[in-house]
Amino acid sequence: MAHETRVLRPEEWDVWYDHLELAFGGVPEAAEERELYRSLTETGRSLGVWDGETCVASAGAFTFRVSVPGGALVPAAGVTMVGVTPTHRRRGLLGALMRRQLDDIRAGGEPLAVLTASDPAIYGRFGYGTATYALAVDIDTTRVGLRLPPGTDGVRLRLVDPEKGLAACEEVYAELVPRRPGMTARQPGWERQALLDPESNRAGRSPLKCVLAERETDGRVVGYARYRVRPDWDPAGSAGVVDVQDLDALDPAAYGALWSYVFGIDLTWTVRAHKRPVDDPLLHLVSDVRRARPRTRDSMHVRLVDLGAALEARTYGAPVDVVFEVADAFCPWNAGRWRLTGDAKGASCARTGDPAELALSVAELGAAYLGGVTLTSLAGAGLVTELRPGALAEASRAFVSDLAPWLPHGF
Template sequence: MIDVDARLRPVTLDEWPAFAHAMHDVFAEEAPASFAERPSSVAELDRSLSMWEGDRVVATAGTYSRTLAVPGALVPCAGITWVTVAPTHRRRGVLTAIMRRQLTELHEQQREPVAGLWAAEYPIYGRFGYAPATREARFSGRTERLRLRPDVDLGAGRVEQVTAEEYRPAAVAVHAAVHRWVPGNMVRDDRWWDRHMRDDPSGRHGASARRYLLHREADGTVTGYAAYRVKGAWSDTGEPDGTLTVEEMRATGTPAYAALWQVLLSVDLVRTLKYPAASPEDPLRWLVTDARALHSTPVDGLWVRLVDVDRALAARRYPAPIDLVLEVRDPFCPWNDGRWRLSGHPAGGYCGPTDRDPDIVLGIEELSAAYLGGVPLAALQAAGRVTEVSPGAVTLASTAFSWPVTPWCPDNF
């Protein structure tokens, strides 16, 4: 049996091309030339992990230093990424060693109390305590059936097409104004905006270059933005049959949001709309005359893992008062295993160890799923994954863990 942990180490800048090639090879992808030659500006090589077999990379992983919006607060979050194991080294404990190293270092160094990742395959990460805490709605529909209701307020502003250079500073300001109110959103600094704005031709898949819209009020203030692409097509009878894909859309109010949609639903030669990374509660479904014409495919989004139960639960806010003892089962991170008294309210929270009898017993996976307020503990109880000890405790906890805004993460990393 190989000593995997002893062989895991950060990758160096000189080793990056081999690291990048190995990572993309597992995903059956060709690394973009710019990424294959040197890491992007958001990469943190000191937080990477690699395992080598001679001059060949057989395992990769990385961590981004991110900040996550949680109910009522912003919390440092370890963005887990680049996780691959070569087919020749599967079932040897390599992935388990990577996950344990990452979580142990976060705990021992008192870094981010929460970790998050995007799961390529659903069954993998639950055994390490991660759980899907946000969902996405992959919207699609035929534009001839998608029309705004006649009573929708479009305001007195205007929508204009702009260049990337005009778009970016305005979008940054709008994003900064809205992201903190949506659990699951990530803070974006200049490096992350650089990455977000990148538009490599190899990633367009036959569609146009990215196009940009801004919504301006009468006084010139920007209150909304949208980024989209169009892929032209023609039917067998010669009719236009293009597809418009919305990549991102944010606004500070309903009139700006509706005005942007009015433009997007009216683009010439387009017959199909796609919005693949929308919030499951996006207001678009309530803005159109025929909500059945807006088809929605729900998929899991950001997976969350509480690294330190006490710090993570104390960091968020609770819309209803709660004072309960949670008995948490966490065999993978034993420092979390035990009983925790959680006392919270709309202004803050406290969580610390206790020897009191538990009101609820649950695993770290279930607690992580509920953390952002989108997965009710009552639903997990109905699935047999949460045990209520004190009568009414699950109802109380479900209410306190909930949040008025549906969790949503538009930042895939």
């Protein structure tokens, strides 16, 4: 039977999502989580491949705005819910969905597509490059202390119900978005993701907790932490774990006060935090970074859909005037020579017939786009070729961001 690829109809959502659960191992999600993603699904941006009445492959997109170096919020398609049923693998369904999706994204005028990959080896062939990484720490708080910034004694901490504290947390988050590349501006409904707390997912941990950091001088909320505690005991006594889900602050004093709080929760020995920025100031606050056991993994993958518009949307930390020879077999409208001219005030990027100075693929430009991966490091791996002496150093310096790009949550 021929397969039919079509935009998702709202009444098909349950069958479509059942397929997705099967593609990711077949474990049903908690009802709360399923209902959240039902409400967030943009059916007009969701594709399904059908074999009769059975959905056998899927791909979706969320409408996002992603912060880029310089603070602009750039429209981006948040690629999501990609899966192929085990019975229909190796039939070209994934490639066909990626083709249709990128064509649709281009037609919609979004210069970027972004995703988090369950299997990062899949997406390079479609032009995605790994642009952000996430830091994880497991800190032995019995042996690691904190060097607190000045002013922490002027911060008041207040435990609140996570639901009641949500609006204040969102105000802090929104203020942070333009400061650091890679963060997504909250679209309506996405604030609910942070409060997902189904009992079936707790694995012995407490319900979600929230603490607000307020300035004593004016009472303004300048930070927050959301966390869970997993009580535990061993022959020596208490051995609980604090799992930090989110911890954000607008200034060093609030930041230090919040980490001091989670380090000091009674009956716990370990603080765990995943999905932190790789340049997290926490690494400079701890007394022994080795015992924080830092490690990283890939996070956001970026695909330049409209290369010229994407490169013009950000600013550059140093003056740059370079001609790229770009390879892009999957989206050939990007292939060819482009002259990028820019600085901290803005940029232009247009096609040119001038001689190429750097040669690379669109995936390498995607990796470097948010400023966390250097063109120099990619050249060291043989992925960027310098054709004019000095062009590599010039471009690499220009692309780097002062703060490492960071995606705080998945999608």
